[in-house]
Amino acid sequence: MTIEKVLAVLEKLAPPAYQEEYDNAKLLTGNRAAICTGVLCCLDITDEVLEEAIQHNCNLIVAHHPILFGGIKSITGASYVEKILIKAIKSDIALYAIHTNLDNVIQGVNNHIAGKLNLINCKILVPQKNTLAKLITYVPKEAASAVLDALFKSGAGHIGEYSEASFSMPGTGTFKGSDKTNPHIGVKGVREVVAEEKIEVLIPVHLQNSILKALFEAHPYEEVAYDLVPLLNTNQWVGSGLIGYLADPLEEVAFLRKLKKEFNLSIIKHTTLLGKPIEKIALCGGSGSFLIPAAKNAGADIFITADIKYHAFFDAASEMIIADIGHWESEQYVPEQLFAVLTSNFPNFAVLKSTVNTNPVHYFLG
Numbered sequence: 535m536t537i538e539k540v541l542a543v544l545e546k547l548a549p550p551a552y553q554e555e556y557d558n559a560k561l562l563t564g565n566r567a568a569i570c571t572g573v574l575c576c577l578d579i580t581d582e583v584l585e586e587a588i589q590h591n592c593n594l595i596v597a598h599h600p601i602l603f604g605g606i607k608s609i610t611g612a613s614y615v616e617k618i619l620i621k622a623i624k625s626d627i628a629l630y631a632i633h634t635n636l637d638n639v640i641q642g643v644n645n646h647i648a649g650k651l652n653l654i655n656c657k658i659l660v661p662q663k664n665t666l667a668k669l670i671t672y673v674p675k676e677a678a679s680a681v682l683d684a685l686f687k688s689g690a691g692h693i694g695e696y697s698e699a700s701f702s703m704p705g706t707g708t709f710k711g712s713d714k715t716n717p718h719i720g721v722k723g724v725r726e727v728v729a730e731e732k733i734e735v736l737i738p739v740h741l742q743n744s745i746l747k748a749l750f751e752a753h754p755y756e757e758v759a760y761d762l763v764p765l766l767n768t769n770q771w772v773g774s775g776l777i778g779y780l781a782d783p784l785e786e787v788a789f790l791r792k793l794k795k796e797f798n799l800s801i802i803k804h805t806t807l808l809g810k811p812i813e814k815i816a817l818c819g820g821s822g823s824f825l826i827p828a829a830k831n832a833g834a835d836i837f838i839t840a841d842i843k844y845h846a847f848f849d850a851a852s853e854m855i856i857a858d859i860g861h862w863e864s865e866q867y868v869p870e871q872l873f874a875v876l877t878s879n880f881p882n883f884a885v886l887k888s889t890v891n892t893n894p895v896h897y898f899l900g
């Protein structure tokens with residue numbers, strides 16, 4: 535099996551196109567075409583994790599955090615990042631990062647955190663914009679079904695849990711080919727009138743090229759008429775943070791206890807308790823300060839995230855509780871999630887989950 539085959543599964547779950555602009559989620563070292571000897575899933579790539587991969591003969595490490603993030607102008611081994619890159623390349627280990635793209639898909643990092651807290655009716659907190667388009671095309675009646683099949687197969691027509699969603703309408707098309715044409719129906723130089731179907735499908739913008747290629751291949755005309763319309767609709771399945779509900783509301787302290795237990799936390803940094811039950815929960819694995827206004831607007835009782843700065847805690851403004859559980863702690867189950875996805879796709883392949891605790895932060899509890 536190639537590294538490409540493993541990455542194809544990950545990129546179907548979390549298309550790289552959905553990563554944030556500042557991010558660097560991709561294959562960082564190595565070759566997609568190389569044979570994969572085994573995969574190690576982790577949160578951070580450290581020297582210990584690299585050693586673990588070498589020991590278990592895994593030549594692909596899939597990490598949440600991209601080790602190569604900012605610009606790098608020399609690779610001399612002066613920093614820990616450079617040391618790891620040199621060691622990975624020398625050991626012929628491919629490094630792959632699946633970062634904010636995994637944060638942003640509805641079945642990603644935040645969904646896994648929500649699962650640990652048994653949240654229900656989860657939705658993306660801030661859905662992404664400009665990721666959807668409408669493709670409209672006109673097809674002679676007898677070819678409509680084959681064109682629809684090709685569009686669906688290439689990724690068009692997905693709406694949430696529904697696939698193969700489309701709208702068709704019968705109508706009449708006309709055309710007249712020049713001397714240089716070879717029309718599929720009729721003859722050149724004569725206006726042709728044809729019974730056609732107008733087909734409309736929703737497409738994810740990042741699949742536009744492959745969907746159009748499929749359309750052109752399946753459509754019988756030599757000139758395919760189509761409209762690609764950008765949509766103002768937000769994408770309900772892609773975006774930042776998640777909001778969901780507890781089936782049974784909990785008193786604040788009881789909820790914090792549950793959170794502490796499920797995530798095995800030493801401490802939770804939080805704002806003033808408000809004396810009301812916790813039912814609506816917003817969350818974001820990793821650094822989620824930027825979502826405080828959205829969580830508040832959505833009416834969350836509590837916002838669970840990490841890396842909250844002192845002044846940002848004031849933004850809770852007695853309207854909700856902000857709980858900072860620690861960056862590593864909030865994302866500690868990502869390797870388990872990646873492991874589950876890969877083993878379900880490749881049940882007989884060597885997929886491992888790192889046993890190294892890469893948290894660089896320790897708490898002195900006296």
Ligand SMILES: [Zn+2]
Binds near residue numbers: 819821861865
């Ligand atoms: Zn993170």
